[in-house]
Amino acid sequence: MxxxxxxxxxxxxxxxxxxxxxxxxxxxxxxxxxxxxxxxxxxxxxxxxxxxxxxxxxxxxxxxxxxxxxxxxxxxxxxxxxxxxxxxxxxxxxxxxxxxxxxxxxxxxxxxxxxxxxxxxxxxxxxxxxxxxxxxxxxxxxxxxxxxxxxxxxxxxxxxxxxxxxxxxxxxxxxxxxxxxxxxxxxxxxxxxxxxxxxxxxxxxxxxxxxxxxxxxxxxxxxxxxxxxxxxxxxxxxFQEEGVQQICADAVARAGVDPALVRSLRLLLLLPHESFLRQHPELARHIGDLARAALARGQSVGFKRHPRSTSTDTGLLPEGCMEISRRLPVEILAPLLQGTLVVGALTTGLLSLKHLGMQIEVRSLTQLSAQPASAAVYAAAGIVPLEGAV
The missing domain is CATH 3.40.50 (Rossmann fold)
Structure with missing residues (x-):
């Protein structure tokens, strides 16, 4: 019928x-x-x-x-x-x-x-x-x-x-x-x-x-x-099915990123748009400090620019940080990450990684109250601000 x-x-x-x-x-x-x-x-x-x-x-x-x-x-x-x-x-x-x-x-x-x-x-x-x-x-x-x-x-x-x-x-x-x-x-x-x-x-x-x-x-x-x-x-x-994990690893490799390095990440920074960072220079400094502290502890650090970012400037972060292609949806990393702290601005990507990640911690760079319209969604997902969030 x-x-x-x-x-x-x-x-x-x-x-x-x-x-x-x-x-x-x-x-x-x-x-x-x-x-x-x-x-x-x-x-x-x-x-x-x-x-x-x-x-x-x-x-x-x-x-x-x-x-x-x-x-x-x-x-x-x-x-x-x-x-x-x-x-x-x-x-x-x-x-x-x-x-x-x-x-x-x-x-x-x-x-x-x-x-x-x-x-x-x-x-x-x-x-x-x-x-x-x-x-x-x-x-x-x-x-x-x-x-x-x-x-x-x-x-x-x-x-x-x-x-x-x-x-x-x-x-x-x-x-x-x-x-x-x-x-x-x-x-x-x-x-x-x-x-x-x-x-x-x-x-x-x-x-x-x-x-x-x-x-x-x-x-x-x-x-x-x-x-x-x-x-x-x-x-x-x-997304924990073996076939899904294989396809995700293959896709990451096609974007020029080594899946093994993704699995080794202990800190992943999801950068806000550069215009937001210009408005909040203290946040930019905080992000740099997080990366330097992790590298000093011998941990691997990765970062991904905002999907609509046009910047290629790497001055925000110290040398030794691995860039994840902006052409990849950040969600594709979820099946590969283990024991990783993910820190970023309040975005869909942060919400997705919190929902999908099996052994990762997700924290916000910004206070939830700064965006009251979406605060309830992020709070319900269990995302809390990182210490020092703006």
């Missing part, structure tokens, strides 16, 4: 499978052996995991080895710029083992209206054709405002739409502004003309009608847009 939530997702474009090329595509699902005279086994259900960022790829890896391990999982990289690299997807595609049987890549839909007019329908037709071929029972995404999510669901009317944690967006409301019903109707009509199919734009990330289930780190703290869904906890044990 068709899912009522996806019944309206009728695309206006036609499909020609011969015209689509899926870049970085791994081999198709291997043929399942059959024995003459034996009853034919039903194929496992398919889960289509849409990832637009390395963090979403990491969560998809956990889902595939956790609650969706009995599915044939397909990792679909969406919104990919020319030259973008996702080290997790590369490691998965090359290994070709485990529950993720295929890796697909789809180009970026530009953000400007002109770019969307020029290329959106072509990209969405590719996503829809992949979904038509795969017929997934689940379609999972890290942002249910993305048009690719609706293109995939349009060809799998019985599929369950799912949301995977997008950091603080799962807990802080951060809604888009309310609009009148007539303006919402006009906006919806314009989106359909632009994309060729209905695309919701929910007030809250995770709050779309077609999103029926969610996986998050802190289920009890989700915002109002997610509370009516079937909300499940992301379990740290998913």
């Amino acid at each position: 068709e899912n009522p939530a996806t019944r309206a997702l009728r695309p206006d474009f036609a499909f020609d499978a011969s015209s689509f090329v899926f870049g970085n595509r791994a081999p198709a699902f291997p043929a399942r052996p059959s024995v003459a005279g034996a009853p034919r086994l039903a194929a496992p259900p398919v889960a289509l995991l849409l990832a637009s960022t390395p963090l979403h790829s990491f969560w998809a890896l956990g889902l595939a080895h956790g609650p969706l391990r009995r599915h044939d999982c397909v990792l679909a990289m969406i919104d990919q710029r020319e030259g973008d690299r996702d080290f997790i997807a590369e490691a998965v595609a090359e290994r070709g083992l485990g529950p993720i049987r295929e890796v697909l890549r789809f180009p970026r839909i530009g953000k400007s209206p002109l770019a969307k007019i020029r290329g959106a329908r072509s990209v969405l037709a590719q996503v829809a054709e992949a979904s038509r071929r795969l017929q997934p029972s689940r379609v999972v995404v890290g942002n249910d405002r993305r048009a690719e999510f609706y293109a995939a669901l349009s060809q799998a009317p019985e599929a369950v739409g799912g949301y995977i944690d997008d950091g603080m967006f799962s807990y802080m409301p951060m809604p888009r502004g309310k609009t009148s019903p007539w303006l919402e109707a006009v906006s919806g009509g314009l989106r359909r003309q632009l994309y060729g199919l209905p695309v919701e734009h929910p007030r809250f990330v995770g709050g779309a009608r077609v999103t029926r289930e969610a996986w998050v780190m802190l289920p009890d703290l989700v915002h109002e847009g997610l509370r009516a869904k079937s909300v499940n906890r992301i379990e740290p044990s998913w």
Whole structure:
């Protein structure tokens, strides 16, 4: 029976499978052996995991080895710029083992209206054709405002739409502004003309009608847009699976970082953005002192710049500190770290490492009260300020 939530997702474009090329595509699902005279086994259900960022790829890896391990999982990289690299997807595609049987890549839909007019329908037709071929029972995404999510669901009317944690967006409301019903109707009509199919734009990330289930780190703290869904906890044990650890180590190595050195780290510094450090020079000095003290004790020290940092200055830290590529999501380090003190600004990465780390201590460089809107989330996760925090 068709899912009522996806019944309206009728695309206006036609499909020609011969015209689509899926870049970085791994081999198709291997043929399942059959024995003459034996009853034919039903194929496992398919889960289509849409990832637009390395963090979403990491969560998809956990889902595939956790609650969706009995599915044939397909990792679909969406919104990919020319030259973008996702080290997790590369490691998965090359290994070709485990529950993720295929890796697909789809180009970026530009953000400007002109770019969307020029290329959106072509990209969405590719996503829809992949979904038509795969017929997934689940379609999972890290942002249910993305048009690719609706293109995939349009060809799998019985599929369950799912949301995977997008950091603080799962807990802080951060809604888009309310609009009148007539303006919402006009906006919806314009989106359909632009994309060729209905695309919701929910007030809250995770709050779309077609999103029926969610996986998050802190289920009890989700915002109002997610509370009516079937909300499940992301379990740290998913990322302790041997296959996950191997892929994480492989991805780290692809980014030019030695996994063995990551495992040896006793202090990991997650640096705030340089603009924040300029506003708080005493914090910059404190970070440098932490690193020097650890090195003096013979401990290995690593650091990772803020994901949006443009600085290459290393004057903040003493020589001997190892830099972790900013292109890696910090969460990927969680399965590798043991006996490590992680210190950083209040970010999603700090929250994730606290949740996922099995033998690590996580402390904040800043006082929780300095950001009251998010203080409850960090406090609930058990993150406390480091002595000397600003």
